[in-house]
Every structure is written in C-alpha cells, then in structure tokens.
Amino acid sequence: MHIDLSSRTAIVTGSTAGIGLAIAKGLAGTGAHVVITGRTQARVDEALSAIRATQPDAKLSGVAADLGTTEGAAHLIAVMPEADILVNNLGIFEPKAFFDIPDEDWQRFFEVNVMSGVRLSRHYAQGMAQRGWGRIQFVSSESGVQIPAEMVHYGMSKTAQLAVSRGLAETLAGTGVTVNAILPGPTLSEGVGEFFGKIAAERGVPQAQVEQEFIATHRPSSLIKRLASVDEVANLSVYLASEQASATTGAAVRVDGGVVRSAF
Known part of the structure; x- marks a missing residue:
C-alpha cells in the first residue's frame, strides 16, 4: 500500500515529542505539509530539526501555542486557518490517587485533553466539510475503556474523547470527512x-x-x-489519515497490544 498525502496539510497537536512527533514524522513521509505544534518555539524548532535530519525535503511548519487554552487555539487558527488533517494528540497524564485529585486537576485534564480537540475540531471540521474531504483523529487511550485506578481523571478525559469523536463523526456523516479515535496501550x-x-x-x-x-x-x-513504540502507534494514525481509509469513520481503533479484553 502506498500512501500519498502530498496534496494535504496536516496539523498534529502536541507534536514536539513522543507519539505526536512520531505521527508528524509519519505524515511528513507521505508528502503531507505537516504543522508541528508545541508550547514553546524552542521545542517546536527542535522537532522541526529532528524531522528534517532524516527527511530533508519534508514540508513542515511550526506554531508555538498552548493549545490547552482558548487563546492558544485561537492563535493556531489565525496562523493556519485551514487544514485537511487534524490529529488531536495533545494530552497530559499523571498518576495520582483518586482521593488526592483536587478540582483544579480535574478541570486541567479536561481542558487540555478534551477541550483542545473540541476547539480545533469545531473550527477545522467546517472547512473540511465544505471542501468535501478531511480527516480528524483523537488520540485517546485504552485507559478510556478500562479506567486506571491510579489516574481516574486521565481515564475520564480519554473516555470523553471517545464520545466527542463518535459524536463528531455522526455530525459529519456524508461530508467526506472521517473522524476516528486511536486507543494506544502503554507506549x-x-x-x-x-x-x-x-x-x-x-x-x-x-x-x-x-x-x-x-x-x-x-x-x-x-x-x-x-x-508499544511510538512508531507502532503512528503507523495507525498515518493509515487513518490516508485516502485508503475512507470507509473507516466513527471508530475507536485500538493499538493497545491487546490490553483491552474485548473482541469488539
């Protein structure tokens, strides 16, 4: 299978390291113009250099913004008003006992892990639908299905992403825009x-x-x-962003190493 996204622009949030950077590298390898995002310009520049070190001809740009805030999302949208592919990868995690999690942590996890994707999807999905093609992904987790006792607030945010992903897929039915969630396991x-x-x-x-x-x-x-390795997760994301994945939408696709004990 040859994946060619050379005519597409992809935004990957939280893409200066980890799974996000691996996804950005994978999409760049398909010829897509990839927009790297991170909270600081220094981290964005490091990620751009890391990709160019192995892909000197990659089409890349970078935007420094805190996408866990309304202001950060607005800045990214102002700089990059349109995109064909949006990978909502930005996320935080922190093991903490349930009785030790204050209100502020619950709110912070929801803002960063859920609302970042909501705000950007709300904007970019409309343009995708008007053009008749688009790919939106939410990088959730197996923790959204099997809530980990050691970080319930994280699991809550990952379950919320699954709800938003499926609901947005329903909203965009028939538009040519697919919306899917990826469920990595421990990576x-x-x-x-x-x-x-x-x-x-x-x-x-x-x-x-x-x-x-x-x-x-x-x-x-x-x-x-x-x-799992970050590249193993990124491979699934790149496929779901492709032309070949046009019939896959509204799905929660696991790359969890079989952690979730379910046949469906």
Whole structure:
C-alpha cells in the first residue's frame, strides 16, 4: 500500500515529542505539509530539526501555542486557518490517587485533553466539510475503556474523547470527512520513558525491569507483554489519515497490544 498525502496539510497537536512527533514524522513521509505544534518555539524548532535530519525535503511548519487554552487555539487558527488533517494528540497524564485529585486537576485534564480537540475540531471540521474531504483523529487511550485506578481523571478525559469523536463523526456523516479515535496501550513515549527512568534511578534497577514490572502488575492483560513504540502507534494514525481509509469513520481503533479484553 502506498500512501500519498502530498496534496494535504496536516496539523498534529502536541507534536514536539513522543507519539505526536512520531505521527508528524509519519505524515511528513507521505508528502503531507505537516504543522508541528508545541508550547514553546524552542521545542517546536527542535522537532522541526529532528524531522528534517532524516527527511530533508519534508514540508513542515511550526506554531508555538498552548493549545490547552482558548487563546492558544485561537492563535493556531489565525496562523493556519485551514487544514485537511487534524490529529488531536495533545494530552497530559499523571498518576495520582483518586482521593488526592483536587478540582483544579480535574478541570486541567479536561481542558487540555478534551477541550483542545473540541476547539480545533469545531473550527477545522467546517472547512473540511465544505471542501468535501478531511480527516480528524483523537488520540485517546485504552485507559478510556478500562479506567486506571491510579489516574481516574486521565481515564475520564480519554473516555470523553471517545464520545466527542463518535459524536463528531455522526455530525459529519456524508461530508467526506472521517473522524476516528486511536486507543494506544502503554507506549514508550518521551514522557513515559522519563517517568519509568526516574523510578528506575530511585530503585537502582534497569529501566527495562521497571517497564516489565509495570506491564505485569498494571496491564497484565497485554498480549504483547511490552510497551508499544511510538512508531507502532503512528503507523495507525498515518493509515487513518490516508485516502485508503475512507470507509473507516466513527471508530475507536485500538493499538493497545491487546490490553483491552474485548473482541469488539
């Protein structure tokens, strides 16, 4: 299968590292004009350089904005008023016991993980529908299906993304715009790697051991028995953004290593 998106413009939120950067690299490899976003210009510039190091001819731009805020979303829209592909990847996570999560954390997780995608989709989907083609994705998580006790607020936000994704797909029925959610399982992104690395350093053990123990203890239903790579997640995103995925919409597609114990 050859995926050619050379005539398309793609915005990937939270794309200076981790899954977002891997998705941006993958889309750039299809010829798409990819817009990198991050909170600071320095991080955006680093991501642009990282992609150009392996893809010198990549069509790239960058926008520095805090997309977890109304003002940040408005800035991105002002700079890039149109897009053909929108990947709502921006997200935060934090293990914290339920009884220790204050109101402010619940609100912060909802603003960043949910409302960032709502605001941008509300704008870009209208132009996509008018042009008769578009791809919108929400990078949710298996935690939106199996809520983790160690971070209920995170799971809540990921379930909300599934609702928004399906509802928007229904809203855009027949327009040529597809809307899907991706459900990664535990993935060795930059943030997750730093988290496990800190634990490993504190315990004086190899990071690989901490990762294996996490899977065995917290995600024992995993069928691959390891963390996924960011590229494995990005591959699914690139496919869903393609012309070839035109019949896939309103779906929650898992790339979770079999963590969710369900045939559907």
